Amino acid sequence: MLTVRAARADDREAIWAILEPVIRAGDTYTLPRQMSRDEALAYWNANGHEVFVAEEDGRVIGTYFLRANQAGGGSHVANCGYITASDWRGKGVARAMCGHSLERAKSRGFRAMQFNFVVSSNERAVRLWKSLGFEIVGRLREAFLDPSGDYRDAYIMYRLCECCRAKKREEVSEAAVSQSRQGISRKMLGWITF
């Protein structure tokens, strides 16, 4: 059974084994491809990062960190990075970790989650985040240099927490009522609910 738990000191080797191929590939994370083990672990476990692992039958098969994306007036927006072990991709591990992180973020009082840099060619990730309620709110033209030498766009993806989304739905719903009084059907406004 897949479980997600806080990382412990003795997970470091397992975490590095997950990070290394992704860093070396250089096609999704904006990290130097030659980053050393110690640099990578220092990045993953940086100050302010809360680190978790996904585990199946005692084997660590994924890891993620949760942090505030900004300080001060921006500290209510969370940010995460997720990586799944290469032989466990496409099996719901990232989905489980993201679900866990949304719960964790909510319990810590975050009001939104932001992904700063989703490479547009990482279509599986884009699809997954969309299915979990994230929207593409920005496009950074040619902001990513693929190892193949091509410049790719990157997306900023964003998701307000359920309660804020619910509030927005109410507002939309009120707007719909007011609009329907003006002869516009509720159905026409369906696309702006989220």
Added chain:
Amino acid sequence: MLTVRAARADDREAIWAILEPVIRAGDTYTLPRQMSRDEALAYWNANGHEVFVAEEDGRVIGTYFLRANQAGGGSHVANCGYITASDWRGKGVARAMCGHSLERAKSRGFRAMQFNFVVSSNERAVRLWKSLGFEIVGRLREAFLDPSGDYRDAYIMYRLCECCRAKKREEVSEAAVSQSRQGISRKMLGWITF
């Protein structure tokens, strides 16, 4: 005469005098309002930040840093933070610093510049960056908590370097020719040039 030059070790007090009121106000930068002098200077002079000051008649009246916004495949996109001394606002200091930073970024080989978090209520900044060729490429809903207690949207602003912009213009121009062959006038496409 306003000049912009690399910061020196003996500029630290002048830089802190510029940063402090902005940090304490907490309405533009996402930094903790109670940040100490040492924390603020450590942030401004962080590893990988190249720091400059704007000077008028020997007085430091503004400062900015330039850095890569991401590492690895995102390291060709620059990021800057600019602050003008409070009694020198509205006098072209930020414009001069931004112009300097664009030149400096270009000479260092950056291909674009990104501002990650421009608070939407900071209208003067938004106007200024737009006038310098930046576009709003993303909106982060309620990502900033104003000291007044209101949530405000924040913008991501982005600018490709002149050479990449020129390339885009050529592409647009070619598209315009191709479109005009299909009976659509060039004028109609004017809005997509930038």
